Amino acid sequence: MxxxxxxxxxxxDAFYASVELLRYPDLRGQAVVIGGGRRHQPQTQADGTRTYARLGDYTGRGVITTSTYEARALGVFSGMGLMKAAAKAPDAVLLPTDFDxxxxxxxxxxxxxxxxxxxxxxxxxxxxxxxxxxxxxxxxxxxxxxxxxxxxxxxxxxxxxxxxxxxxxxxxxxxxxxxxxxxxxxxxxxxxxxxxxxxxxxxFWPLPVRRINGIGPKAGARLATLGIETIGQLAAMEPLWLMERFGAHYGAWLHRAAHAQDDRPVVTESEPVSMSRETTFERDLHAVRDRAQLSQIFTELCVRVGDDLQRKGYVGRTVGIKLRFDDFKTVTRDLTLPAPTADGTQIRLAAGQCLKRVDLSRRLRLLGVRVAGLTRADAPVLAPARSGARTRPKAAGSSPTSHSTGTGSPSHALLAREPDLFDEEPAMDNLEAMNGSDLAQGPVTP
Structure with missing residues (x-):
């Protein structure tokens, strides 16, 4: 054989929402949205019943983390702005996130x-x-x-x-x-x-091309303009034809993916060299006109990278950003910190400095945040080389976030003093519960 x-x-299945339904079983079968802040915590009444915040009462610029299948049936999905979702499902229950x-x-x-x-x-x-x-x-x-x-x-x-x-x-x-x-x-x-x-x-071939992980909304739309809507239609295209239109690397991958070719192994205990989060927007966003939405997304990406690092026990010294513009051109920038960190606030500050070195006059279709130069959070830390200074290991019992640069550091002070473009109108409404940290106040200013 x-x-x-x-x-x-x-x-x-609808993981965050399903966890919340274990805690609040009376909400089963209802449209429920996860993404509120602390003020949206359910209230227990004197008779033991609970009252819940409703999506229609929401004001702010937060986005949905996830939703139940009943909410999705009303057109409410993860990544959607809460105000937009409120217009579709005003009676949906709104719950805060609880990442612990x-x-x-x-x-x-x-x-x-x-x-x-x-x-x-x-x-x-x-x-x-x-x-x-x-x-x-x-x-x-x-x-x-x-x-x-x-x-x-x-x-x-x-x-x-x-x-x-x-x-x-x-x-x-x-x-x-x-x-x-x-x-x-x-x-x-x-x-x-x-x-x-x-x-x-x-x-497999009758499915829409967007079913393949790695074909986002923009690539899917571009394929559609070329008359390619199903995976089978994509599989029928010559590799050279795809490479001429999508670039050598991505075009070749499109051909392999359409033919279900993938020999990647299941990797169990590999040591990562970096951790990243990125998102492709439903529509191209402009750095100024869509600043509030970009602020929300940019901060959430930074916090989630920090959460990933802490969950897996790593810290990193190099913070980078990735931007893809509406012409498919990709730009990256990075910054090396004086000391490794897994703290979302520090990652956000460093990523903001990287952002200042990019021309943001064009519209964006993708935004990503990356932390590299990873070491185990419990590994000894070598201090930056200084005249007459010795390197010394991290003190025993320090938490992962203790690797962050202190506010007395000149480098950190620079990060804290100079807000980036996305900071000017921070929109971090539903991030206050993430990682147990409160980022809703925006960047530190003098």
Whole structure:
């Protein structure tokens, strides 16, 4: 029997919202939006009942972190401005974010998976890849089902996650990571989708090109203008034709992706060289006219990179930004700090300095933040070389954020004194609960 490569992608269903529904079960079946600030905390009345903030009463410039499927049915999705969402679903319940809870349940679901399938690649707070190839029984035929063995293992994983956390997840099982990422989204929520090589033409190619992770709204729109709307239509294009229109690297990747070619392994314990977050906008944004929205997004990216670093136990010294303009030109800038950090505020300040070195007269389609030069948070830290100074290790018991430069440092003072363009009208309404830090006050000024 030929040994199949069996890669699973597990995605928790509406993760943040589902965690909140465990805490507030009376909201099940209702349209619920996560993304409010501390003032949107539910209030318990004298009789034990709760009252909830409503989306229609919201004022501010925050964005949605996630929403329940009932809210999505009303056209309310993650990344949407809360004011815009309020016009679509004014009666939806608005809850604040609670990242401590989300991290707790993230660890719990990953531990539940590891009990059955230990080869796991962590892809974020709510998703993982799992290599099921060598899990005992995965290659077995059950009855007339050649995938019966791996199907049973995937069901066991789903059941164990549900038992340990009370949450549902969706799993896609295919020969590679690219296909599995697509498959896990085909039968949400609580789905299990098997998609093998023989299914590519009948089940993968009819899908819209945007289903492929890596084809964003702008690339999808550009493909549509070329008459390419489905993955099958993309697969029919010659590689050279795609490279001429999308560049050598991206064009070649488009061709491989359309043919479901992906040999990336499931990586378990690799030491990362950097961590980053980026987002592609639904429409191109202008640095001045859309400053409030960009401020919100830019700050959230910085805070989330800091959260990723702290969750995984790293600090980094080099902060960088990535901007892609409406002409597809990409610009990067970076800044090396005097000491490593995992603090979202410090990352935001440094990223803001990088931003000052970019011509922002054109419209933006993508914005990203990156921290490189990573070391373990508990590793000894070498101080910057100074005349007559010695290097010394970090004091025992220091927290990850203790690597941040102090306010007495000349470099830090420069960062704190000079707000960048996105700081002029800060819009950080729903970020105050993230990482347990309150960024709603904007940058530090003298």
């Amino acid at each position: 030929t040994r199949r490569r069996l890669i699973a992608h597990l995605d928790m 809870q989300y991290r707790h349940y993230s660890r719990a679901f990953k531990a539940a998976v590891a009990e059955l399938a230990p080869v796991i690649e962590d892809r974020g707070i709510d998703e993982i890849y799992i290599d099921l190839t060598d899990v005992p029984g995965a290659q077995d035929t059950v009855g007339h089902d050649p995938l019966g063995g791996v199907r049973a293992i995937a069901r066991d994983i789903k059941n164990n996650v549900k038992r340990r956390t009370g949450l549902s997840c969706s799993i896609g099982v295919t020969p590679n990571k690219l296909l599995s990422k697509v498959a896990s989204d085909l039968d949400k929520p609580d789905g299990l989708t098997m998609l093998m090589v023989d299914d590519i033409t009948s089940r």
